[in-house]
Amino acid sequence: MAKIHVTTTINGEPMEYLCEPDDTMLDALRGPLGLTGSKEGCASGDCGACSITVDDRLVCSCLMLAAEAEGHELRTIxxxxxxxxxxPLQQKFLEQAALQCGICTSGMLVASDALLRKNPDPSEEEVRFWLAGNLCRCTGYDKIVRAVLDAAAEMREATREAAQ
Amino acid sequence: MNLVTNNKWIGQRTIRPDGMDKVTGRAQFAADTTMPGMIWGKVLRSPHPHARIRGIDTSKAEKLAGVKAVVTSRDIVDFTIEKGAVMLGIQDMRWMCRNVMARDKALFPGHPVAAVAATTEAIAAEACKLIEVDYEVLPWSIEIEDAILPDAPILHEFNRWEGKPSNIMSRIEHKKGDLTEGFASADIVIERTFTTRPVHQGYIEPHACLISVAPDGKTTIWSSSQGQFMVRAMTSMLTGIPQSDIRAIPAEIGGGFGGKTIVYLEPLATMLAKKSGRPVKMVMTREEVMRATGPTSGSRSTVKIGVKKDGTITAAHGTFYLQAGAFPGSPIRGAAGCSFTPYDIPNLLSEGFDVCSNRSKVAAYRAPGAPIGAYAVECVMDEVAGALKMDPLDFRLKNAAKQGTKAAHGPTFPRIGYIETVEAAKSSPHYAAPLGEADKTSGKVRGRGVASGFWFNAGGESSAQVNITEDGNVVVTTGHPDIGGSRAGIANICAELLGIDYRRVSVIIGDTQTIGFSNLTGGSRVLFASSMVVTQSAEKVIQTLRERAAKIWNIDPEAVKWEQGAAHPVSPNAGQFEPLTLKELAEKAPAMGGPIGAGVQLNTQGADGGFGTHICDVEIDTELGIARVIRYTAVQDVGRAIHPGYVEGQLQGGVAQGIGWALNEEYIYTREGKVDNPGFLDYRMPVCSDLPMLDCIMVEVPNPKHPQGVKGVGEVPLVPVMAAVANAIHNALGLRFYSLPMSPPKVSAALDAGVRQAAE
Structure with missing residues (x-):
């Protein structure tokens, strides 16, 4: 089977790679691209540890084919x-002990960032439902939700200050 | 709630040493490691719950292009049953060798029968399909009630119970007083039987390893585990490579909860690497994790409690049958030993039975066995309190274990903090707050429940090295994989002792060949044990620093004190000298006697058990049968919270796992005896929108046998949860559930039955 040549943009940088037709985006990130911050917890789109954004849309990279990245803009942890x-999200996760083992953290942060880009002032409930696709087995989510709400408040404040 | 105020770093919510790597994606977990020339290993697993293996033909697989090695049980060291137990910690290597690779029989669907290494994962998977296994399929049983029948299919023919072949592998008991007399003197006796389903630890990171074996046998292992020394020892025993030739490097571990205290892949990858001459990487799929690792036991427990009218417990009897899975070793010690321990009960019998059946071998899961037993005991406690018309916390206070109480499992308690947890729960804002009314038109009702729990906690072997760098900072090396923030605790303690900013302390986890033996991360032991050896090492370093300053000042070392990161004369009488800082002394080290550092290795003793008391509010949608936890408070005696953020994290994480166990999580089996829900979609762990904020109250009753007062905190928080949830559901519905999980279909069915009963 011939490999597919893909040209794409990852974290603002132009990238090229070769992939098999059935490779997932997560395979490409963790393999040829060496971006191992995205994790594989299930390979079925249930845990969210592989969350990335594609043209600002939050996706599980394990559910996307590597070849589909052609011409798109991807962001990873x-x-x-x-x-x-x-x-600010990364800083709040550190300050508020919002991670324990850290395997879900990349996906949590990418997903939280995607939320705050859409909704800079989410309620607790909105945070909880947005992050319902990201499993964490260590924290019980309490400190994660608090960190996201605090980061959002801080970012809103920074935006207000910048506007003044 | 940090009660210690005179410390600068102990009790502070500092940034964890490994935090930056984990929020930027830089942290290296086992599956993130690669090596030049690396190939991939895959496991062929039995499709049958129970089958004799008459033969394995690997010749076709070996001929497939790209295949570099195939291993079967012939390549794994056999620990024969007849020669008796060979223990490594709590694991018998006779079972471990058969669990990593089936020998004469496959005992569960997912049991490894062969493994292949090939240049790609796809070729390895293809090669597995070419291996021909000649199975004689045997009858099987999974559930305890089936496995203990007289005519049940027997997993291990050598085993005898009451003279006959049996799947009951062993029994333990804890006994105190006279049971008959105790129940005879009771006014109320309640006896109930409970069942729980197997549940998985649910770590998000699948098991993974990368292993290289040089032609001279020198072996390097990168893997995710709760103990690099356990990985080294088990791999050594199962492959015959001496421990001195195996360097086991602990990768960052993506959750374990007890499930990574044994090996699955490492011995196979080592033999594949040895045979192929290439580094071999193996990563389990989620499905393999669910089918072939963990989970904890399903159970069947009967608990009987007798009380006098004034609420005094006169007697209790617990019988706990736990599924061991394919090999002996279910956590009966935790079920029988912990479940009644919060209470001072004069007449007690607590029995545990270890039952084998055709499902994967159990692995430890957070306070192994204790949550199963506590679910049964704490539900009966609730029912008894109800019968007495007593507040359930007052009932617990009346019978609470305290200093001087003799626990059934042996010890007479020193100063313990159980009563403090109940009192803190009683006076908590949560317990004082009204339950609040659900929207009545929605068909929702609310209830509140409480429960307590105990876990032994552990000490054991730990090693540490504290080195002062040439520029006057500190590197601490310990030997325990850090799952939940133990490095942050060590940094706080070391900074406190040395009187320097915690950011000057770097804490790393050594590999097996660079730090002394350190036992598993398990038993809630890590911060207890490692802070003991780190403290003693730091004290030795401080002694050296005082001696160096004394030499420079030409005074007696006893006349030098160490404060705020510098040597000072103890008083003006000792001499007038400017303080010598850590940095200055480090710079002068070469001329003053050489490098500064110290290591300590200990078999740590004095771990005190831990107690917790939980309050749970639920809201139940009576139309859909969905129970939601809407408020939760976990109270625990934590000894001393070295890093409160990560102590709370342990409490919250344990509670979340318990809520999952109570409401949704269970292994479901097909009629063919296979796990039918081997993925996160159908094995339903709590997601963010399922849970409320989880409140913590940390009671600090310091452990007098520990330099900082530390008690283990990681496991207790799972113990009371299922009972707290069950008691809350009973409070809401007036219905008591005697089996877990209390999932929507079960709750709906019970409500429908209740409605039907009312209508009839």
Missing amino acids: EGMADGERLH
């Missing part, structure tokens, strides 16, 4: 921090 400056 590796692109979340701005150099040494953490995204």
Whole structure:
């Protein structure tokens, strides 16, 4: 089977790779692209540990074929921090002990970021339903939800200050 | 609620040392590692619950292009049954060798029968299909009631129970007083039988390893486990490679909860790597995790409690049958030993039976056995309190174990904090708050329940090395994989002792060849044990630093004290000297006697058990049978919270797992004896929208035998949960469920039956 050549953009950088027709996007990220921050917990779209965004849309990369990335803009956990400056979500997860083992953390952060881009002022319930596709077995979600709500508040404040 | 105020770092919510890597995707878990020349291993698993293996023909698989090695049980060291037990911790290697690779019989669907390594995963999977296994399919049983029947299919023919072949492998009992007399003196006696289903630990990271074996036998293992030393020892025993030749490197571990305290893949990957001469990577699929690893036991428990009218318990009897799965070793010790321990009961018999059946071998799961037993005991406690018309917390207080109580499993308690947890629950905002009314038009009703729990906690072997770097900072190495934030606790303690900012302390987990033996991350032991050896190491370092300063000042070392990260003269009488900081002393080290560092290795003792008391509010949709937890408070005696954020995290995580166990999680089997829900869609663990915020009240009754007062905290929080939820559902509906999970179909059926009964 001939490999497929894919040209795409990942975390703002142009990328090329070769993949098998049945490789998932997660296979490509973790394999040839060396972006192992996205994790495989189930390979069936149930755990969300492989969450990425494609043209700002949140997807499970295990449910997307690697070849489908052609011409699209992908974002992964590796692109979340701005150099040494953490995204407010990353900072709040650290400060509030919103991770234990850390295997779900990449997916949680990518999914939370996607939420706040759509809805900068979510209620607790909205956070809980948005993150219902991201399994965490360690934390009971309490500190994750609090961290997302706090990060959202801080980001809103920063936006207000910037506007003034 | 940190009661210790005179500390700078202990009790602070510092940033964990491994946090940055985990929020940026840089952390390396087992499946993230690769090596040049690496090939892939896959396991061929039995499709049958019970079958004799008459022969295995691997020749076709070996001939497939790209296949580099095939292994079967012939490649794994046999620990013969006749020679008797060979124990490694709580695991008997006779069962381990047969669990990693079936020998004469396959005992559950998913039992490995062969493994292949090939240049790609696809070729390895294809090769597995070419292996021909000649099975003689045998009758099987999964459920306890089937497995203990006189004519049940027998898994292990050598085993005898009461003189006959049986699947009952062993029994333990804890006994106190005179049971007959105790029940005779009771005014009320209630006896109930409960069942629970097998539930999986549910770690999100599947088991994975990468293993390289050099031509001289030197072996390097990268794997996800709760103990690199366990991985080294088991791999050594199952492959025959000496421990000195195996370097087991602990990858970051993506959850374990007890399920990663044994090996599955490592011995197979080692033999594949040895045979092929190539590094071999193996990663389980989620389906393999669900079919062939963990879970904990399903159970059948009968609990009988007798009380006087004033609420004094006179006697209790518990009988706990636990599924071991394919090989002996269910957690009967936890069920029989923990379930009655919160109470001072004069006459008690607590028995556990270990029952084999044709499902995967159980692995430890958070306070193994204790939640199963506590579910039964705490539900009967609730029913007894109801019969007495007593507040359930007052009933527990009246019978609470305290200092001097002799527990049925042996110890006479030192100062313990059980009563404090009940009192804190009683005076909590949650218990004081009214339940609130559900929207009546919606058909929803609410209820509140409480329950308590106990877990032994553990000490054991730990090693640490504390080194001062040339630039005056600190590197601490310990030997325990960190699952829940133990590195953060160690950083706090080390910074406190050395009087420096915690950010100057780097904490890493050593591999088996760079740090001394350290037992598993399990038994809620890690921070208890590792902070003991880290404390002693740091104290040795401080002693060296004082001696160095004394030498420089030309005074007696006893005249030097260590405070706020620097050596000071103890008083003006000792001399007038400017303090010498850690940085200055580190810089002077080469000229003053050499590098500064110390290591300590101990078999730590003095772990005190842990107690918790939980309050749960539920709301039940009576139309759909869906029970939701709407408020939850976990109260626990935590000894001392070194890092409160991660202590709360343990409480919250345990509660969430317990809510899953109570309401949804269960292994469902097909008529063919296979797990029918081997994925996260159908094995329904709690998701974010299922849960409320989970409140924690940390009671601190410091452990006097520990330098910082630490008690284990990780396992207790799972113990009371299922009973707390069940008691809340009873409070809401007036219906008591004697089996888990209390899932929507079961609740609906019970409500329908109740309605029918009322109509008849």
